[in-house]
Amino acid sequence: MSVLIGVDFTSAPRAAKPITVAHGRLAGEEIHLDRLAALPDWPSFDALLNTPGPWLGAFDFPFGLPREGLTALGWPHPDWATLVRHVATLSKTDFRAALDADRLRRPMGARYPHRATDATAHSHSPMKLVNPPVGLMFFEGAPRLLAAGCRLPGLHDGDPMRIAVEAYPGLLARRITRASYKSDTRRKQSPERLAARQHIVAELIAGTALAGLRLTLTPEQRTSLIADARGDWLDAVLALAQAARCARHGAPQFGMPAHADPLEGWIATA
8 A cells, every 4th residue: 555644733723733644655665745734723633534445544632542551441442443442432621530540549650551652662552631632633533434424443343445553753763863852831942853864864764663664754844844843744744654554465454463453452563
């Protein structure tokens, strides 16, 4: 599947902080960045999910919740779709209250259960509501994937022409550099972070980040990725690279590990 989408997600899209999307193609060893797009609201994101395939998209939000947390919450979870349908019946207030109550029941230092894939990728628990609010990202994102009828390998059999996998741009960025490369806070948007973005982009172009897959882009696109101090455009492109890696693995697993949990989900390239 050569048409690719990389998505840097937010649980509250707006003009000042949109969902950012990298559209591209996989041709041999090259990931071609065709264009970047900003989605300022949910209708534009829903329209993206319902774009006719074939395409493979990597989305930067958790697709699942940890089994341990679901058992404690008492939510139905015989399978992924049943869980997500239940979550879709909850208001955001009720969802937050349930996760807050679970957190407060747990001892300090162990207040957030993790998925197996989080341990591998060193990612945040999807039951966190702040810094970052990945729980709210699951709340907003997963029901939309289900409603759109996308196929999630290992989790849900939907349209085989619209494949969605979970991305984590930070995982790929850390394989290139441990240096911080972005910040939403203006006073932290330093020359050092600018240099880190330059390094990440250079490694993506060189093909050293993902087993020989090389990013191809225009000078203008390169400038945009490096100049964006918040890192939203670069994160979308990192997700695009993770989508390319999954496309390289191909159907039906798209790189899903053999031990992946069919409820919790899995992070691409972890």
